[in-house]
Amino acid sequence: xxxxxxxxxxxxxxxxxxxxxxxxxxxxxxxxxxxxxxxxxxxxxxxxxxxxxxxxxxxxxxxxxxxxxxxxxxxxxxxxxxxxxxxxxxxxxxxxxxxxxxxxxxxxxxxxxxxxxxxxxxxxxxxxxxxxxxxxxxxxxxxxxxxxxxxxxxxxxxxxxxxxxxxxxxxxxxxxxxxxxxxxxxxxxxxxxxxxxxxxxxxxxxxxxxxxxxxxxxxxxxxxxxxxxxxxxxxxxxxxxxxxxxxxxxxxxxxxxxxxxxxxxxxxxxxxxxxxxxx
Ligand code: NAD
Numbered sequence: 411x412x413x414x415x416x417x418x419x420x421x422x423x424x425x426x427x428x429x430x431x432x433x434x435x436x437x438x439x440x441x442x443x444x445x446x447x448x449x450x451x452x453x454x455x456x457x458x459x460x461x462x463x464x465x466x467x468x469x470x471x472x473x474x475x476x477x478x479x480x481x482x483x484x485x486x487x488x489x490x491x492x493x494x495x496x497x498x499x500x501x502x503x504x505x506x507x508x509x510x511x512x513x514x515x516x517x518x519x520x521x522x523x524x525x526x527x528x529x530x531x532x533x534x535x536x537x538x539x540x541x542x543x544x545x546x547x548x549x550x551x552x553x554x555x556x557x558x559x560x561x562x563x564x565x566x567x568x569x570x571x572x573x574x575x576x577x578x579x580x581x582x583x584x585x586x587x588x589x590x591x592x593x594x595x596x597x598x599x600x601x602x603x604x605x606x607x608x609x610x611x612x613x614x615x616x617x618x619x620x621x622x623x624x625x626x627x628x629x630x631x632x633x634x635x636x637x638x639x640x641x642x643x644x645x646x647x648x649x650x651x652x653x654x655x656x657x658x659x660x661x662x663x664x665x666x667x668x669x670x671x672x673x674x675x676x677x678x679x680x681x682x683x684x685x686x687x688x689x
Contacts, residue, residue: 411438412437412438412439412662413438413439413440414440414484415439415440415484415486415661415662415665416439416440416441416442416482416484416485416486417431417434417439417440417441417442417485417486417487417488417661418442418444418445418478418482418485418486418487418488419431419434419441419442419445419463419487419488419490420445420446420447420487420488420489420490420491420499421445421446421447421448421451421465421490421491422445422447422456422458422463422465423445423447423451423454423456423465424448424490424491425624425650426490426513426650426653426654427445427488427490427491428456428458429650429651429653429654430488430490430513430653430654430657430658431445431458431459431461431463432458432459432654433651433654433655433657433658434488434658434661435458435459435461436459437658437662437689439658439661440482441458441459441461441463442463442478442482442485443461443462443463443464444463444464444465444466444474444477444478445463445464445465445466446465446466446467446468446471446474446491446499447465447466447467448467448468448491448492448495449467449468451465451467452465452466452467452469452470453465453466468498471502475502475506475508479506479508484665484668485508486508486509486510486511486661486664486665487503487508487509487510487511488510488511488513488657488660488661489503489510489511489512489513489514490513490514490657491514492514492516493514493515493516493517494516494517495514495517496512496514496515496516496517496518496522497517497518497521497522497525499512499514500512500522500525500526500533501525503531503533504525504526504528504529504531505529507529507531508531509531509532509533509664509668510531510533510534511533511534511535511536511657511660511661511664512533512534512535512536513536513537513539513653513657515537515581522535523535523676526675526676527675527676530675531675532664532667532668532672532675532676532677533664533675533676533677534660534663534664534677534678534679534681534682535676535677535678536656536660536678536679536682537581538581538582538653538679539652539653539654539656539657539660539679540647540652540653540656541652541655541656541659541679541682541683541688542645542652543582543626543645543647543652544656544679544680544683545683546586546643546645547582547585547586547589548680548683550586550589550590550643551585551589553589553593554589554590554591554592554593555592557593558592558593558594559592559593559594560593560594561590561593561594561595561632561641562593562594562595563594563634563635564594564595564632564633564634564635564641565595565632565633565634565635566587566590566595566597566630566631566632567603567629567630567631568583568586568587568597568601568602568603568628568629568630568631569602569603569605569615569627569628569629569631570583570602570603570604570605570626570627570628570629571604571605571606571610571611571615571617571625571626571627571628572604572605572606572625572626572627573606573622573623573624573625574606574607574608574622575623576606579599579602579604580602580626580628582626582628583599583602583628584599584602586628586630586643587599587602590630590632595632605627608622611625611627615627616646617648618648621648621649624648624649624650625646625647625648625649626645626646626647627644627645627646627647628644628645628646629642629643629644630642630643630644656679656682658689659682659687659688659689660677660679660682662687662689663677663681663682663685663687664677666685666687
């Protein structure tokens with residue numbers, strides 16, 4: 411049962427970490443009462459749905475993981491830290507042979523894959539854990555593969571709105587644009603319109619005010635050269651629950667792969683979707 415699956419969430423004091431830890435408890439997983447945290451946050455005790463989680467800094471990570479592995483040998487780690495910590499954390503988990511779900515974005519992604527491959531540890535790595543968004547992204551990729559140039563001559567407009575703290579363009583929007591390119595639309599990722607102004611987000615994009623600090627609204631508009639035909643694809647996400655839920659699915663998926671002693675060891679969210687064990 412899910413109760414047999416212990417999950418350690420680094421860092422439960424971060425926004426995504428907390429959301430994942432809460433979703434894990436709600437799904438009946440066993441939340442490990444220890445987590446790793448960033449500089450300056452060690453020694454805190456966080457209450458996550460009545461589980462007291464002790465936060466420890468990286469300097470204590472070896473002893474903490476010893477303790478966790480001793481008490482929870484089947485632990486799976488979920489990592490939502492910072493781009494600057496991605497590679498070091500992955501190397502640490504891999505060296506210690508602990509399976510993990512890496513939700514953190516950034517860092518050196520090639521090095522991350524190599525670390526995991528070389529160590530033979532089980533992992534799900536996905537910069538986008540929203541499984542329905544991943545399914546949409548994959549569907550566009552499949553459409554592009556099967557019907558190349560189907561939209562040749564059409565014009566594309568892409569608008570993406572995120573909390574103003576997000577500086578770069580959305581990786582998901584870039585991936586979808588790559589599929590549209592294969593469908594015959596000439597469009598450069600630089601042409602993606604980024605909306606980061608809260609005023610415009612509320613008035614033009616319809617973002618609820620309470621989600622200005624955490625949302626992902628994407629609209630892809632296609633129109634024929636003569637202007638007589640239009641298509642629009644849209645996915646509007648408020649808050650973090652979609653990513654937290656996807657992370658719990660990824661942990662359950664990984665736990666199954668470990669039990670089956672699967673040959674393949676490094677997975678992404680498309681594998682999780684294909685696994686078909688959605689809750
Ligand atoms: P946040 O700033 O709220 O939390 C990050 C936490 O990591 C902080 O509490 C910090 O103290 C901690 N930290 C820093 N270095 C650490 C280390 N070496 N070990 C352990 N903890 C450390 O950020 P957030 O909004 O929770 O986002 C975290 C990451 O998740 C970002 O990279 C973000 O892009 C990514 N993200 C991914 C998805 C997805 O679907 N995969 C969705 C949302 C966010």
